[in-house]
Amino acid sequence: MKYFYRVVGAKGELVETSREFDGVRAAKAEARHALTETAAGGLPETPVHMLSVELFDENRLPITELRLILEEISKE
Template identity: 55%
Template sequence: MATYYFQLVDHDGVQPTEMSYEFDTTEAAIEEGRTALAEMAADGLPLGDYHMLSVEVFDHERKPVREIRLILEEIDKTVPTHPSPLSEG
């Protein structure tokens, strides 16, 4: 088994890369990163400056392997209450 490290960007921002886990394969570590991201999203959507949740997986040498992100984007679909200058012909 090899050691992998996770760095999180959640509702509180970036957390230190101090969480280490043992996995048989890199794919198993990445899958656990996906699960962690889903659990973070279940706790609530991002509200801060990042507008995203992220789990970055590092190998035993702390080299990045994969970053998994959930990005929140809000799009205002309301019609402006004032006519635009282009419509005043």
């Protein structure tokens, strides 16, 4: 089955891609891996504050979204 991914990177850039997997479990695992790789490329910058990977099925219906949110808490 074909799955689609929409990745929002550190500067708010949007990348869409697709891959074939045997099932949703493998597609979700790849979404987690994609989020990890995106974070390894750099943490989010203002004003975005997050990285995300959205997963869609072959009909482009949403399945799940994974987010990594960076929160800065001032101690001044």
